Amino acid sequence: MTEADVAVVGVGVLGAATSFALASQGLDVVALEQFGVGHTRGSSHGTSRIFRLVYDDARFVRLAREALVLWREVEEGVSETLIEHTGSLDIGGDLTAHRAALRAEGVEFESPSADELRRRFPLLRLPDRELLFQEDGGIVHAGRALRTLLRLAQKRGLRLLENTRVETITTDGAGVTIQAGPAVIRAGALVVTAGAWAAPLLARLGVELAVQPTRETVAYFRLDPGQRVPTVYDHATPTAAEHSLPRGGRGAYALPAPGVGLKVGLHQTGGPADPEEEGRPDPEAVRTAAAWAASRYELADPSPVSAE
Numbered sequence: 452m453t454e455a456d457v458a459v460v461g462v463g464v465l466g467a468a469t470s471f472a473l474a475s476q477g478l479d480v481v482a483l484e485q486f487g488v489g490h491t492r493g494s495s496h497g498t499s500r501i502f503r504l505v506y507d508d509a510r511f512v513r514l515a516r517e518a519l520v521l522w523r524e525v526e527e528g529v530s531e532t533l534i535e536h537t538g539s540l541d542i543g544g545d546l547t548a549h550r551a552a553l554r555a556e557g558v559e560f561e562s563p564s565a566d567e568l569r570r571r572f573p574l575l576r577l578p579d580r581e582l583l584f585q586e587d588g589g590i591v592h593a594g595r596a597l598r599t600l601l602r603l604a605q606k607r608g609l610r611l612l613e614n615t616r617v618e619t620i621t622t623d624g625a626g627v628t629i630q631a632g633p634a635v636i637r638a639g640a641l642v643v644t645a646g647a648w649a650a651p652l653l654a655r656l657g658v659e660l661a662v663q664p665t666r667e668t669v670a671y672f673r674l675d676p677g678q679r680v681p682t683v684y685d686h687a688t689p690t691a692a693e694h695s696l697p698r699g700g701r702g703a704y705a706l707p708a709p710g711v712g713l714k715v716g717l718h719q720t721g722g723p724a725d726p727e728e729e730g731r732p733d734p735e736a737v738r739t740a741a742a743w744a745a746s747r748y749e750l751a752d753p754s755p756v757s758a759e
């Protein structure tokens with residue numbers, strides 16, 4: 452039997468960050484991952500994610516600022532860039548609440564004209580709508596961040612068990628017992644960071660999590676090296692009337708995908724999904740993402756190079 456202070460179940464970026472934080476406090480941590488770390492079945496793999504300070508709620512702005520300080524601390528320890536500041540561009544929609552939240556937290560932002568922005572980012576095609584540019588926004592190097600957090604946690608004593616699927620968890624007054632194949636882990640505390648798999652796992656502990664996993668599609672487009680683009684969140688398009696995806700969605704987003712080009716997605720348009728099934732990109736989502744990308748960028752090649 453393996454014994455630990457804390458067991459972390461699921462090693463996507465949240466499990467890796469949790470393991471790093473706990474191990475940094477001197478706790479003895481065991482983390483269990485059902486696949487190999489960096490696998491493509493969860494949410495944390497790949498080139499990049501948007502990092503932004505722009506939210507419509509001051510609490511999230513504050514959290515994002517605090518997170519940026521912590522990311523910088525991690526970067527300093529490893530001399531690696533995990534967050535790259537491209538700037539973030541929000542295309543309204545109504546951005547009144549976003550502006551208020553930024554002002555409440557003392558975060559500087561600009562409200563440039565489309566012409567001003569095009570001078571900085573010639574590839575952008577901008578509509579005649581409200582624009583908000585914030586210079587601290589950018590991308591997290593997703594796969595690199597996951598690996599870095601884990602490496603740092605392992606240096607602090609984390610024991611990582613890959614290809615180890617947790618099947619049962621039982622609790623008693625003194626802690627938890629975890630069964631994962633032939634492995635049995637006894638820990639004083641448990642953190643479940645199992646992403647889309649969390650609800651059935653927690654249900655066995657009597658914890659009801661009212662969540663429904665969905666399968667979201669993203670498409671990638673080629674960008675010539677050296678072409679600068681900010682991260683973009685287009686709040687108003689495409690509308691539900693402009694596509695036939697499972698859910699209406701909440702706008703479109705795009706971000707640099709280092710080594711690939713531009714990553715484009717339609718926020719919250721995917722249908723309900725079972726994480727046990729591998730799934731495929733939705734061709735209609737790829738088509739809609741390509742149409743949006745062609746309307747917002749001067750792309751040399753408007754056909755996606757890949758999708759996932």
Ligand SMILES: Cc1cc2nc3c(=O)[nH]c(=O)nc-3n(C[C@H](O)[C@H](O)[C@H](O)COP(=O)(O)OP(=O)(O)OC[C@H]3O[C@@H](n4cnc5c(N)ncnc54)[C@H](O)[C@@H]3O)c2cc1C
Nearest residue numbers: 461463464465484485493494495500501616617645646648
């Ligand atoms: C298409 C898409 C685009 C996104 N874009 C952005 C963005 O631009 N900016 C942003 O901030 N966020 C973005 N996100 C969200 C972000 O990627 C996720 O919030 C984050 O990756 C979630 O990490 P996680 O560790 O909770 O989940 P996951 O990465 O899914 O990790 C959960 C892990 O638990 C493991 N697991 C599950 N059950 C068990 C078990 N029984 N035993 C052992 N292991 C188990 C799984 O295998 C998995 O590795 C995006 C998400 C998606 C899907």
